[in-house]
Amino acid sequence: MAIQTDFLTYRLTIGLSTMEGRGFYYPSDTVIGHNHHLYVLNRSLEGVDRGIRVTMCDLDSAYYGTFGSYGESDGQFVWPSGGAVDAQGHIYITDEYLHRVSAFDASGTFLATWGVHGSGAGQLEGPSGIACDGQGNLYVSDTHNHRIQKFSASGNPLLCFGVQGSGNGQCHLPWGLTVGPNGDVYVADWGNDRIQRFASNGAFVASYGEPGRGHGQFTRPASVAVDPEGYMYIADWGNERVQVLDPDGGFVQNLRGEATLSVWAVNFLNVNKEEGAARARANLEPEIPLSDPDDPHEVSSHIEKYFWSPMSVKLDEAGQLYVTESNRHRIQIYGRTA
């Protein structure tokens, strides 16, 4: 298949860096609810009890409030990592420090929490990525146990697959995962620089990608989404980009990021006029002799529009891709080119 460089087109950016209320702070994942609300998980600063929360908003930048806070009680988080939604609209959020999954209803009311810390059957050591299948069950990346576990919505362990390693079907610190159109589970096998695909019973199906910075190569992928046609969208975290692969794993497109000002950002700069004016006079895409121009993390720290720590990719019903960037506290949205 010929390489297509315009498969996805940039649409808009939402977000603003804030530690409270409307905005995001080191967001780690976004859940697209059935009510079209977005639930953005904010990891915030460590060692500070502000900022950790789930922000509820939508694609039009309407803001619906927050829920959750820093702590170890019910409904609280320390290291919120991944989120998923089930058919009832309930939101499930992993905490990779507390080794548990917490469930909330669509309005953010706490429902339940489950998870036992450990490496035994059904136990968790740093759960991160989470995804719901068509039957209401949850797949969880059991990161430090280097495996994937499947649970019922109430936390009963159903299935476990993967062991530490780099062979087919083995994992090294798996992170984000998703369930594909036919029920297969796609895993961002972070430490092995690849995407692995498993059947719903845990059998290895395929592996996509290899270590590197070229087309079809990955550096520590964080997240994967799969559309109804089987196209894969990968948050190629260590390369600070998003890659699109065709259903067979062939390279389609690389995105480096092209963020623009969100509604909330425009609002901020309109109110803080001195800062807005100084920004307008600045060159935000300067030519810089960097100490390490081949380090995309370094480049992204200087060029604001580029992805910086793209940690999650999610698709909505319309096929739009939401890229959550931890270090830029925002979500860039892309759509299929007409």
Added chain:
Amino acid sequence: MGTDNIALIAHLMRRAGFGATRTEIEAYAAQGYDATVEALINPANPQWMGDYMIRRFHHEQSGMMGPRANGENWLYRMITTSAPLLEKMCLFWHSIFATGYPKVIHGKVLWDQINMFRRHGMGRFNTLLVELSKDPAMIVWLDNQDNHKGAINENYGRELLELFSMGVGNYSEDDIKACARAFTGWTIGNTEYMVLRSERDSDWPYGRIAWHFERRADDHDAGEKTFLGQTGPFDGEDIIDIICQQESTARFIARHLYHFFVADEPPVPSWPYTPPRHPEAIERLVQAYFDSDYDIRSMLRVLFNADFFKADNIRYEKVKSPAEFTAGILRLTGEFDRPRREMLNRALQMTWMGQQLNNPPSVEGWHQGTAWIDTGTLVERINFASEQFGDVKKPGVKAMIDKVLADNGNAASGEHLVDACLDQMGAITVSDKTRSILTQFALQRHDVSTEEQVREKVANLFRLAAASHEFQRA
């Protein structure tokens, strides 16, 4: 393998690194002292936990907006690196070219500065000074963005001469002005926007943007300048070349190296009036500076191989800085086999001991030596060490206890138990007084009928030894 050699290697690793386990010391001793020095000053392919692994779990250590993440990240480096001298040299330069968060308000650019020390800290001093003069955090720290053609700001020019190279008494006020003129136009890109955001502590709308150096020809004073007796249309690089030719610069850096690695000198402001503790040692380092064309690595080679460094009478005389003390303990306890949230607490305790990295008390950095110790910080140090060594489940502590018991068995005599513990803590040699106190404890009747109690007794000896004069010092 001679105990003299083990003790010497242990001394080297305390000073040029953060201490070492007994196993590591034996491996270095097998290579030999000279080869170990070479490996330290020429680290090939340094290994550590790595940025990807840390950023994966500590998200703030990727974006680095705030004041603490860069110090936590640096502490990870210190405790997991295979090239400890590289990190010690970063600490060395950080204590001289001290730059701090409260004015810069940007964690990433401070982290960038430490990375610059990592690249150039053991190279040629003139290269390091040029890089320092272009360093965005330093530019803002000392206001060089306000140093304009026709309207100079002397802050950077003055400190470059006074604190970073020559020391007071070796230049005139006119030299300072000429120096400042040479650095006009050395600023950061998008100065207005970046400085405004810094002043407002603004991370809106999308987090902080890293700073970059920009040389503005239209704001540079290219006119004739007379600096330290030489005249020409000097730019910043020319000024640094002249600075590096000065004997006062060689002496200043030599004394700093001696102060940091060998034995405590008085605080820097008194150097013009107080002769060095060991003038011959300074002479040898000055000679190495000029012989090598200002190469810091060559000065270090001379220093570590010199008798004045190997001498018995300077061992256990330097008070460990909080960073050295904390990193040394965490290397032994092996707690951070992977990123763990507990790092926040460990770095915070280092702050309570008196040193928050990237936040020095002033442009003069931290005063070293016994200035680290007061009644408050000493208690913090002892409590911290006691807490870390008292956790027998930590992998490093567990391994140390295993080795002590394997060497001695459960029924070891008090003296042997003490020796084995000191050995596992890094082949430490102690005074008779310290030994007597530790032995007294080891001989006390303890209820050690179970293996757990035996292990606890050994851990308690580690805790007690960590409070000793010798463990608190390097």
